[in-house]
Amino acid sequence: MVHIWNDPTEVPEDFGPTVVTIGNFDGVHRGHQQVLSQLAATARQSNARSVAVTFDPHPAQLHRPESAPELIMGLQDKLDALAATGLDAVLVMKYTLDLAAMTPEEFVGDILVGSLHSAHVVVGHDLRFGAGNAGDVGTMQELGGKLGFTVQVVHEFGAEGFPVHDDGGIDRRCSSTWVREALSEGDVVTAAAVLGRPHSMRGEVVHGAARGRLLGFPTANLSHDATGYVPADGIYAGWLVDEAGTRWPAAISVGSNPTFDGVSRQVEAHVIDRPEEAVEAFDLYGQLIVVEFTARLRGMVAYRGPEALAEQIGLDVVQARKLLLQG
Structure with a gap:
């Protein structure tokens, strides 16, 4: 203890x-x-x-x-x-x-x-x-x-995957500043190398505009007082960890939903292959969850309408599933 x-x-x-x-x-x-x-x-x-x-x-x-x-x-x-x-x-x-x-x-x-x-x-x-x-x-x-x-x-300590030279020197020492710089660019891979684990955010799941559900991709929306550095806008592959400690593969969106002229930034995670046969038991509203960022798939783009956006989200989910579940 x-x-x-x-x-x-x-x-x-x-x-x-x-x-x-x-x-x-x-x-x-x-x-x-x-x-x-x-x-x-x-x-x-x-x-x-x-x-x-x-x-x-x-x-x-x-x-x-x-x-x-x-x-x-x-x-x-x-x-x-x-x-x-x-x-x-x-x-x-x-x-x-x-x-x-x-x-x-x-x-x-x-x-x-x-x-x-x-x-x-x-x-x-x-x-x-x-x-x-x-x-x-x-x-x-x-x-x-x-x-x-x-x-x-x-003394100084380098990040895994970054050069350590024969004389013991390193290109850059691990620092909180380095992590923030990487996250501000959406480079969650470098951030993870410096942190020694994936970057994560923690927050309560709240009701959003329900656009994801209407598009066929329901999401868990983090409250705006969630803790953790918000990485650059974009779509990420990662994991959602619920209050029971279960880890679910997820496609994560960070941004203001430009397709719908959104103005406030939102972090929301779509659980991949969630148990549709037990939707009620899978209700995450009100839960305090953790969202982990593994890889950035693309930047945030405004599409011409819901149909084009839904098609792209489908491709994002396929790519995230491959990265997370198939290596």
Whole structure:
């Protein structure tokens, strides 16, 4: 069981010693996973507990909301992904102006040492922390010497399928920025390579305009408050995971339905070969589902009418079925 704390005061006095890492961990991509894997291994070797400290909301949403990045995943998905790495606990710090004003010394002394009883800290090479991002790896090492913990630095990590050179260098390190760039272009394959898993969104299924049903391809429409980065407009092959955990192959549409002069972007998934003999039992309305994006089939196009659109959707479904079920 992974302990989830929402405030340092929730950490039990006898929890520790700990091995700790700090970060926003948006996406929990392969670079994050390398740090977390090292964290768990070090904790096991030293008979300690492994803890990740993360923040909600993302600091940029407080400091520069007008230019804050769209989050790759919601908080619950982030907690699930962090838990899947084998951590013992996650401390979710509410990011406020008071927290932002803490000096590096205060943050480390009060949180890492005072609350978490840290014996070892694992960080990325580009660590920044404390008021004005004044703290870095050198600061953490200096504070470790004063306060009695050791520091381990984990360096760059590339994405699977991207070049790693003979000298150990890589073309580009894994980052949340790279994932967002890929998704903004609809390149869900590259995003998956950086994430180490398909990109996904989570949201409640709501009623839409029912155009898909009229065209013969009913869809599950995600609510507009669904979490997860919305990839570029287009048609995708992927999976719909219902509340029971069943994975259904799906053709996914992202966009504003230009054939019908739509204006608001919508994410909707058509389950391929759904059990028509049990339509009532298959009702997804009101369910909290996950939609995973595997491949982009095409961009969003305005067709001359419903008949032309239905014909194209049929072709999309055939292509998605082949990709998902036939390799």
